[in-house]
Amino acid sequence: MILPSHFDPLWAAPAQASHEGLWFVFHRTNLLVYTGQDVPMLPMPADVLHGSLRVDPGAARFVGMLGDTPCWAARSAHADAPDGHAFENMRMLFNRLPDDLLAIGGRAVQMLEFDRSHAFCGACATPTAIFEGGRSRKCPSCAETYYPKVSPAMMVLIKRDTPTGRELLLGRSARFPRGMYSALAGFVEPSESIEECIHREAFEEVGVKVENLRYFSSQGWPFPNSLMIAYVADYVSGDIVPQEGEIEDAQWFTLDALPQLPHRLSIARRLIDSVIAEVNP
């Protein structure tokens, strides 16, 4: 099936939008796909949707339009997928789903998670209601308004140029696949700027000082709700001291002896590749 490629993220469904669209059905954060094909339901047969999956159309969320096709998010109470389908972890689909479907799926799962985690007012415990056409949830009792949470995080690739060539400071967490190293990353703290976060994390995670921060790019990361903002920085001083409990190992790597790196579609890899390309075009 050929899909239109332009996705318009929207909050409220246009009046003409039917339920005959693309259905992103989740059990927890696992997306329903055709077994072996890695595409979501296109479209979902009504008997499957409301029968064996027991999706409540009233609790479905409109996610946006992919060309002329409305996209919907819904939860299934059942972990068992219908014949010919499977629930797959979204993280595992990262390298396999086309980019636009991955973006829609990421938005879909975050909207469902927002509805689940903000069903009640945190201030007075009254059930909240969808507000502003779906953009927020509001408490009818105390008027507290809630928006989907986005957590900014920084990523920084620290480099230095030595007489024998460029070196990259890469680290690994115990959670990484064995042997894989990447740029440093960490969450921004309240009232902190991205730049302050980079200086703090570089010192906390590996004990080094950096300068000349240069913005590279950013990427929404819906697992669960980050916005990764990536920079390049120049090394100033300090010997590498990996932060206990956070960084399993960190080292300077020369460009001809790099370790295993993150997947080529990730922002971490694009960041690393761009800094390598500056000296190895």
Ligand SMILES: [Zn+2]
């Ligand atoms: Zn309230």
